[in-house]
Amino acid sequence: MNTLRAERRGVAHLTCVDVIERPINTLRGMPKRAATRRPPEERRQEIIDTALALADTLGLDRITSRDVATTLGVTSGLIHHYFPTVDDLVVAAFAQTASAQNDQDRQACQSLPPTDALRALIQRSLSMGSANARIWMSAWVAAPRRPDLAREVDKQMIDGLDVLTDLLRRGHDAGVFRVSDPAASALRILVLVDGVLVQVSMRSETTYGDVHALVWDTVEREVGLPLGSLRPENT
Amino acid sequence: MNTLRAERRGVAHLTCVDVIERPINTLRGMPKRAATRRPPEERRQEIIDTALALADTLGLDRITSRDVATTLGVTSGLIHHYFPTVDDLVVAAFAQTASAQNDQDRQACQSLPPTDALRALIQRSLSMGSANARIWMSAWVAAPRRPDLAREVDKQMIDGLDVLTDLLRRGHDAGVFRVSDPAASALRILVLVDGVLVQVSMRSETTYGDVHALVWDTVEREVGLPLGSLRPENT
DNA sequence: ACGTCTATTGAATACCTGCTCAACAAGCAA
DNA sequence: TTGCTTGTTGAGCAGGTATTCAATAGACGT
Numbered sequence: 001m002n003t004l005r006a007e008r009r010g011v012a013h014l015t016c017v018d019v020i021e022r023p024i025n026t027l028r029g030m031p032k033r034a035a036t037r038r039p040p041e042e043r044r045q046e047i048i049d050t051a052l053a054l055a056d057t058l059g060l061d062r063i064t065s066r067d068v069a070t071t072l073g074v075t076s077g078l079i080h081h082y083f084p085t086v087d088d089l090v091v092a093a094f095a096q097t098a099s100a101q102n103d104q105d106r107q108a109c110q111s112l113p114p115t116d117a118l119r120a121l122i123q124r125s126l127s128m129g130s131a132n133a134r135i136w137m138s139a140w141v142a143a144p145r146r147p148d149l150a151r152e153v154d155k156q157m158i159d160g161l162d163v164l165t166d167l168l169r170r171g172h173d174a175g176v177f178r179v180s181d182p183a184a185s186a187l188r189i190l191v192l193v194d195g196v197l198v199q200v201s202m203r204s205e206t207t208y209g210d211v212h213a214l215v216w217d218t219v220e221r222e223v224g225l226p227l228g229s230l231r232p233e234n235t
Numbered sequence: 236m237n238t239l240r241a242e243r244r245g246v247a248h249l250t251c252v253d254v255i256e257r258p259i260n261t262l263r264g265m266p267k268r269a270a271t272r273r274p275p276e277e278r279r280q281e282i283i284d285t286a287l288a289l290a291d292t293l294g295l296d297r298i299t300s301r302d303v304a305t306t307l308g309v310t311s312g313l314i315h316h317y318f319p320t321v322d323d324l325v326v327a328a329f330a331q332t333a334s335a336q337n338d339q340d341r342q343a344c345q346s347l348p349p350t351d352a353l354r355a356l357i358q359r360s361l362s363m364g365s366a367n368a369r370i371w372m373s374a375w376v377a378a379p380r381r382p383d384l385a386r387e388v389d390k391q392m393i394d395g396l397d398v399l400t401d402l403l404r405r406g407h408d409a410g411v412f413r414v415s416d417p418a419a420s421a422l423r424i425l426v427l428v429d430g431v432l433v434q435v436s437m438r439s440e441t442t443y444g445d446v447h448a449l450v451w452d453t454v455e456r457e458v459g460l461p462l463g464s465l466r467p468e469n470t
Numbered sequence: 471a472c473g474t475c476t477a478t479t480g481a482a483t484a485c486c487t488g489c490t491c492a493a494c495a496a497g498c499a500a
Numbered sequence: 501t502t503g504c505t506t507g508t509t510g511a512g513c514a515g516g517t518a519t520t521c522a523a524t525a526g527a528c529g530t
Contacts (some may be wrong), residue, residue, distance in 0.1 A: 037477055059376050060529045065518070066307055075479055077261065080519065134376065140371045141294045184445040187434075190470060192445050195430025199422075202375055210419040211426050213345065272496050272507055300488065310509055315489060 009057030035072075046072060049172050051093040056131035059138030060090050061146065091148045094139050097132070098156035107164050112172030119230055121164065122219055124211055125193045133201040161186050168223060185222045192218055279317050281307060291366035294373030295325050296381065326383045329374050332367065340398045349406030352464055356399065357454055360428045361447055368436040378441035396421050403458060413459030416419040420457045427453055 026146045034116035038046070049061050050072045058067075065086050069076040083089035096166040099126075143150035179185045194216050199211060216231035221231075273281070286298050286306045292430035294303075300321055303309040318324035336359075343355045378385035399421040414420045427450050434446060451466035458465075 040477080043477080057379065059380075062380070064516085068515085076477055076518085077480075077520085081477070085518085086518070114418060134379070138376045140433060141347060141369065141376045143437070144369070145297070146296075149425040154436070181445070187444055188449040191430040191434055192427065193430070193450065194426070194433040198375060198429040198433065199426055201387070204380070210416075210423055213452075214423040214426065218449075275507075278507080281477085293478085301486080311509055312490085312510075313489085316507075321488065 001088065018060065039154065042081075043078075046159055047079060047082055047089065048093050051089055052135070055093060055135050057134075059141070060094060060135060060149070061138060061142035063090055063093070065089070067141075087148055088140075090146065091152050093136065095152050095156070096148060097135060098152075099159070102156065102159045102163055107161070109163060109167045111168075114167060114174060114176045115225070115230065116169065117167055118219070118223065119232070121167070122189075122193070122215065124231075126196060126215060127201070128197065130201050133197045137201055159188060164189060169221055171223065179222070188222060189219055202206060239243050242467065253350055278313075279412055282314060282317055283331055286324055287332060287370070288371065290328060290370050290385045292369075294376070295329060295370060295384070296373060296377035298325055298328070300324070300383070312359050322381055322451055325377075326387050329370065330391070331382060331389075332370060335408065336393065337394045340395070342400045344405075346400060349402060350411060350460070353406070353454070353458065354467070356402070357424075357428070357450065357465075358467065361431060361450060363419065363432065363435070365435050368432045371432060372436055396425060399424060405456065410422075414457070424454055424457060 008055050036049065047068060048124045050068050054063055054067055054071065063086065065076040065079040068089070079086075079089065091162050105121050105124070108124075111117075112120060127150055138148060139153050143153050161183070165182045168179045168182040168185055169175055172179045172182065196215060213231075219225065220230045282303060283297060285303050289298055289302055289306065298321065300311040300314040303324070304314050314324065318327065340359070343359075344352045345387050346352075347355060374388050378388050396418070400417045402414055403417040403420055404413045407414050407417065431446055431450060448466075450463065455462050455465045
C-alpha cells in the first residue's frame, strides 16, 4: 500500500518519464485522458477481484475506494459508479469468495461418494491459504460495525453448515457414517476448522502436523469412521 | 460511537443547559476550563481501560485517540501525552488483557492440582465473553499491519501455550495425565478453544452445548483422562 | 457520418485521523 | 506567598476517506 499512498500524494513525485509516458492530452488545460471503456459486468468483476486482492493483506474493512481505483488504474468515482458505498463493495467481495467456496463444496458433495466428499471438504478447508483465512477473520471482526456484511457472513456460515450437514446426513442414510445429530456434528467440525484457520493466519511457520492430525482424528470419530480411514495416506 | 461523532460535530447541538452547566470560564476569550488533574499512573490506567472498552465493540485497530479522549472527557492531546502513538496505546491495551488472562491461568496452575487446574483453564476459556473474543480476533486481524502489536500477540500466544504445556507436563510427571508430547497437546487444545472463540464472537444465540462437549471430549482424550471425568457435572 | 447512451474522469465538499506545540493551571515545595 | 514541575488544554497542520456531480469521450445503433 505504501506505493499507492506515494502515488496519490501529489505531483511532486512525477518524473519526466512519468509525464512523457502518458498521452499528451493528460496535461492541464488539455482534453481529458482517454478512458479504457469496458463492458459493465466485466468492470464490475474487475473491481471485486481487486478489492479481494487488497483484502488479502489489509483485511476486508481496510478496503478503500481510492486504493481499489489506483490499483485498477481508474478513478475512485468509477468505483462508486458500480458500488454506491464501499460497504456495498465489501459485501459483494466477501459474498463472492464465500459463496464460491460453498458452491465448490456443494458440487464435491454431489459428485463424490460421502467419504470422498468429506475428505475433499476437510482437505480444502485445511489447505485454505492464510490470505483466505484473513478475509474470513476480518469479516468476523468488521461484522459488528457493518450490518449488511454481518447479514452476509451469517448467511454464508449457515450455508456452509448446511452443506456439511446434508453430507453427513446422506452418509448416515447410506450407512457409511454413523451420526446421531448431523447438524451438531457439522457445527463441531466447523469449529475445529475455524480454530485451525486462526492458527494458520497467525503463525505460518508452526508445524501443523499435529493440528491437522487433531482435525482428522476428530472428524473420523465424529462420523463413526475407523481412525485413519478418512485422512489421506501421507498425513 | 454515533453519539461520540455527534458530540464532536460542533457547537450546533449545544443547548442552554449545556452552556450553563459547564464553568463560565469555558467560554471564548475566558481562561481555560479547570482540568481534573490526576496522578499519572491512574490516568494512564484510565486511558487503557477506556481503550479496551471501545475495542470491545469496534475492534482494537478502530481505536482512535479522539474517541478515547471524548469518552474519558479529556482532550486527544492528553492521550498522546501518555501514549505518543495510537499504536502504543493499542499494544498496551492488548498486552494488559492478555497478560491478565495468562497470569490468572498461571496462578490457577500453581494453586490447584493438575486436574482441577486444567478444568479451571478450559472453563475460563469457554466462558470468555464475546467482547474478549472480539479483542483477540481484532488483534489477529490487525497484526499484519502493526508490527508492535504482532510481536505482542505472538508473545502472549506463546505465553499461554507455555502455561498449558507446563500444566500438562506437570500432570504427566505426577501420573495424573498421560501425554506423550505436552507442547503438541497444548497446541491442539488451544486450536480447539480458538475455534469456539470464533463461534462465540459471531453467533451468541447458538446452542454451545455440543461445541463445549466437543472441547471437553477432546481435552479429556488428549490428556488421557477417562471421558467425563474432567468436565463439570452440569455439562 | 451523426446522435445517443453511458462509462469514466476530475474536482470539489465535508468529515475524520494522527500528531504537534505553545500556553495554561493544579499541585507541591521552599 | 513565590516559584517550579508537569498534567492538561485548544488550536492547528497535514494528510486520508466517502461521496457527489457536472463534464467528457468511447462505443454503438441508425
